[in-house]
Structures are given as structure tokens and as C-alpha cells.
Amino acid sequence: MKETAIRSTLEVYVCNFGKSCSKFGSPELADGLKKWAKEEHQGAIKVVRSGCLGQCDDAVAVACYPERKFILGARPNDFEELKKGLVEALEKLDSIN
Numbered sequence: 001m002k003e004t005a006i007r008s009t010l011e012v013y014v015c016n017f018g019k020s021c022s023k024f025g026s027p028e029l030a031d032g033l034k035k036w037a038k039e040e041h042q043g044a045i046k047v048v049r050s051g052c053l054g055q056c057d058d059a060v061a062v063a064c065y066p067e068r069k070f071i072l073g074a075r076p077n078d079f080e081e082l083k084k085g086l087v088e089a090l091e092k093l094d095s096i097n
């Protein structure tokens with residue numbers, strides 16, 4: 001067993017469960033955010049396709065850590081607004097650390 005540092009500062013879980021969120025474009029949203037995070041933030045923001053986050057009535061659900069915040073009702077056309085919010089969250093966390 002060994003330990004190593006986690007590179008990401010911000011972790012974003014985009015529900016991709018078929019029951020609710022995927023009907024509203026969560027796969028497209030997750031893939032777009034993953035690509036953007038990898039290209040623009042080189043691992044500081046990690047985007048994960050998750051299972052159900054228990055917020056099905058407000059699909060698409062996105063969970064952000066370490067903020068412990070849900071973004072609910074997200075749609076693929078909210079991409080730019082989501083990116084802006086994630087950059088602001090990252091800058092806030094970087095200023096603390």
C-alpha cells in the first residue's frame with residue numbers, strides 16, 4: 001500500500017444515469033466539460049461521469065467538491081456558464097491554498 005498526492009483541486013461529478021439526467025443531455029455536458037478541463041486546466045479540475053446523485057427531479061445534477069455544492073437543472077447550453085463558475089471556484093480555492 002502507498003499514498004500519493006491528488007492533482008485535482010476541484011472535482012466535478014456530472015450525473016450520467018439514464019433514468020433522468022441522460023435524457024437532458026448529461027453525456028454531452030460531461031464530455032464537453034471533461035475535454036475543456038483537460039485542455040484548459042491540466043488536471044486541476046477533474047470531471048467525472050457519475051451515477052445517480054439523488055437529485056433526479058432537478059436533472060441534470062452536477063456535484064462540486066470540495067465546495068460540496070450541487071448545480072441543478074444544468075443543460076448542455078449552460079456550458080459557458082458552468083465553465084465560468086468552475087473557473088471562479090478554482091480561483092477561490094487556489095487563493096485559499
Ligand code: FES
Nearest residue numbers: 015021053055056
Ligand atoms: S438520475 Fe441524475 S441525479 Fe438521479
